[in-house]
Amino acid sequence: MVTVLSLNKVHLHKSDIQYPTSNISMHLPIFYLINFSIILSVLIFLIKYLWDMFFGENYEPPAWEHARKEGRITSELLKASRNYPDKIRLYNFWLQIQRINKDKVKGDFAELGVYKGDSALLIHLMDPDRTFHLFDTFEGFAGKDLQPETGKAATYSTKNFADTSLNKVLKNIGGNPDMLKVHSGYFPQSTVGLEEISYALVNMDADLYNPTKAGLEYFYPRLSAGGVIFIHDYNDKWEGLVKAVDEFAATIPEKLILVPDLDSTVMFVKNQ
Ligand SMILES: C[S@@+](CC[C@H](N)C(=O)[O-])C[C@H]1O[C@@H](n2cnc3c(N)ncnc32)[C@H](O)[C@@H]1O
Missing domain, CATH: 3.40.50.150 (Vaccinia Virus protein VP39)
Structure with a gap:
């Protein structure tokens, strides 16, 4: 930091002042954005999983399911x-x-x-x-x-x-x-x-x-x-x-x- 001394007073140029909180506040939105994206992805995954479970994506006819479990499906x-x-x-x-x-x-x-x-x-x-x-x-x-x-x-x-x-x-x-x-x-x-x-x-x-x-x-x-x-x-x-x-x-x-x-x-x- 550059300081300019004059008559026992310390003069700081405006541009020299570093606000300790400014970095955090700049990063906060990114932090929230990442958090929000992770939560949203988990939610979408969960909804898709439940949707598939109830609306047929995972549906298998019993004959296919048996054949799969018995290793008859390549x-x-x-x-x-x-x-x-x-x-x-x-x-x-x-x-x-x-x-x-x-x-x-x-x-x-x-x-x-x-x-x-x-x-x-x-x-x-x-x-x-x-x-x-x-x-x-x-x-x-x-x-x-x-x-x-x-x-x-x-x-x-x-x-x-x-x-x-x-x-x-x-x-x-x-x-x-x-x-x-x-x-x-x-x-x-x-x-x-x-x-x-x-x-x-x-x-x-x-x-x-x-x-x-x-x-x-x-x-x-x-x-x-x-x-x-x-x-x-x-x-x-x-x-x-x-x-x-x-x-x-x-x-x-x-x-x-x-x-x-x-x-x-x-x-x-x-x-x-
Ligand atoms: C909907 S695509 C077939 C999709 C494919 N069965 C599948 O499920 O991935 C229709 C195909 O029919 C062929 N086709 C249509 N009329 C034809 C004709 N007169 N002679 C030969 N092929 C024809 C086209 O070239 C095209 O590849």
Whole structure:
């Protein structure tokens, strides 16, 4: 501190005076802010934990819970299931695959509409020994499929779902590459040469009228008795898809079952 002496008096320049409390008061708001953030984070964590506990995030169907406790769910599937947001969709896939295996339903698995492979990953991990056919352009929607769409689907473009690639998908799915058969390109042209295959499970997730109609026409006659077809997004956002499903459902004896998952999957099991 600099002091200036004059006539026995000590003169202090204003700028030389240090107020001992000024530092504390400067730090106080930061201190409170940190405390407040910690308390808020703990509160948010607690509320989320309680919410999940009571509203289903931690819900497991008893069959899955038993299988998990008995070590029949692989660590890869457990990890994928924890990261997957739509638990009802996930458990629905799993329960159907359990049934298909128990009933020894013959046939391959297929997915139409793979995008980055998130649902394909689950299905593959649930039965890695099944041949699994993956159908997608891997470049997003085709312009000719978008053109007749109405409603919300009409606002989509060829850019939607284009941010993927076959390599990304195969990397995401990993698993047993020998069992994955990729049919890259426009569906149904990508089915040429695949007339003799039979299917036990098909997950259709192509959103639009054309591929959904073509998918049902291709897969249904090749679906084994006891085999299942899921059609994702049977909701009013996708008018064309709903129309394609309803038109086709009117021509088959099986009844559609609505699944209470996040995007309203509809499914049916082929009669014996
Ligand atoms: C909603 S994404 C699939 C999402 C994926 N099943 C999932 O759950 O992560 C729809 C996909 O259908 C594909 N698709 C739509 N029409 C198609 C067609 N005619 N031929 C091939 N793929 C098509 C798109 O390329 C897009 O990747």
